[in-house]
Amino acid sequence: MSDSMKEVVEALDPVSRHIIPPDIALGTLVPLKTILELRDNLSLGLAYVTRAPNKVTNDVVNIARALAGDDAAKNLPHLRRCVKPADIPPHLKTQFMNEGNGRQVHLGKSNWLYIVLGPKDEMSYDELVKGLANIDDIRDDIFVGTIPVPLLAPTSQVQANMWSQQFWQTVYRKNNPLGPHPSTISRTEAVVSRDASVWMTLAHQIAKKSQKAGYGEPIGAVIVKRTIPGKNESGKQTALKEGARESDFSNGEGAGADGDNCNSRPEADEGVNGIAHGAAAEVPDGIVQDVKQPDASNLEAQAQDSTKSDPEAKETTQIVAIAADARWHQQEKTGRIGNPMAHAALRAISMVAQKLVRAEDRPKSEQKMVDFEAFQDKPLLSDEQLVFDEDHPCPDGYLCHELELYMTHEPCTMCAMAILHSRMGRIVFRHRMPLTGGMSSEDRGYDMCGASGACGEGLCGGGQGLGLHWRKELNWTLLGWEWESDSIESLPVDAHLHA
The missing domain is CATH 3.40.140.10 (Cytidine Deaminase, domain 2)
Structure with a gap:
């Protein structure tokens, strides 16, 4: 012993x-x-992505939010809204380089970013293109791609890393929406x-x-x-x-009003690649189910x-x-x-x-x-x-x-x-x-x-x-x-x- x-x-x-x-x-x-965790941990859907110069990313995000609404679930808060070309998964990099001015975007020290616009089912493609055409810096070469993304938040850092390689840069917020x-x-x-x-x-x-x-x-x-x-x-x-109602606790996944925007400064990597840093990461999701628990x-x-x-x-x-x-x-x-x-x-x-x-x-x-x-x-x-x-x-x-x-x-x-x-x-x-x-x-x-x-x-x-x-x-x-x-x-x- x-x-x-x-x-x-x-x-x-x-x-x-x-x-x-x-x-x-x-x-x-x-x-x-x-x-x-075992049955709903990976539910895939399609999302629109685009690319734009660093200085107009906030304009792009505002257009996407206007079409998809402010619902955090629709805005996919567990995915990084803005990602540098070098940080997207390799298979997407190969695909996007051959479309439009993709090679120029991926060569050298690019000041472009890829931006997740939202779920495909929540916005019209025509209205999206029409809105992006109002931005001077991308109206001549509007790129809108469709990628599969996980619709639910990851339940561990290992899972987030795996999804980042398979689908898109994913954020683990130290919570578990499924347990x-x-x-x-x-x-x-x-x-x-x-x-x-x-x-x-x-x-x-x-x-x-x-x-x-x-x-x-x-x-x-x-x-x-x-x-x-x-x-x-x-x-x-x-x-x-004693007890607490489920509504008394933060979901732990939602993004704040400003957390959805991409930082326009290229040197601020965390601001550019991250979203919803103000989210309540340590608040449990769904542990309390009724007034008795x-x-x-x-x-x-x-x-x-x-x-x-x-x-x-x-x-x-x-x-x-x-x-x-x-x-x-x-x-x-x-x-x-x-x-x-x-x-x-x-x-x-x-x-x-x-x-x-x-x-x-x-x-x-x-x-x-x-x-x-x-x-x-x-x-x-x-x-x-x-x-x-x-x-x-x-x-x-x-x-x-x-x-x-x-x-x-x-x-x-x-x-x-x-x-x-x-x-x-x-x-x-x-x-x-x-x-x-x-x-x-x-x-x-x-x-x-x-x-x-x-x-x-x-x-x-x-x-x-x-x-x-x-x-x-x-x-x-x-x-x-x-x-x-x-x-x-x-x-x-x-x-x-x-x-």
């Missing part, structure tokens, strides 16, 4: 230190992609990664114990509470009363600001619930479904709820309603009992608000929705379940189970992943990661199993 991991273990509560295995398997966190804000992902991942290996190793341990005892499949779940000093811990109030980025930022005032305060993490799969407990093991109400995630969430009820000193009901208890949410293993006997670290919170869930396998659709409804803040899982999982967004291909003849012809796989960890149309979103590790044994299950 490394020194850094020893430091993490020593900071845990006594119960966690007692039940964690001596050897902690290390792993890497990989953020989950949203359905929008969680990058600053939120990186900041949260830096915190979670410090002890994620501990909780994932513990989830594997409880999963194997349950399988050995014959209670269920080798699937385990661990829920922890991360306490940040100075942060408001009243989860019930934050989840149900707090903005994750703002909450994290407030927490960081509050911790600065107390240098002695330290972040603490405490285990709240641990549960294994118990689908075969008190049930004959026939078929491959078992008791769906005894999945590991559901059992863990129910144990959290029971702790909250216990904290309110409600009278216990010993009456047994039915002979068979479907939920199986009472502790079955000794590790489950030890954690269950401990008090909830934040008993006034709303169920699982802002808690962290670590699972050996990707939860099924039923469990994924339960995780959302419980207001879980983060989820980390190891084994992806392409056929049955509800968190991943990747398309489900056919014949993914690899079972020879087990599925029947054309019945295995197909369709699109649900990506329930971050969906803009839902009233709660949580951050998700896949945990990759080669230092711990795998826990294989049937590909059709609902975890």
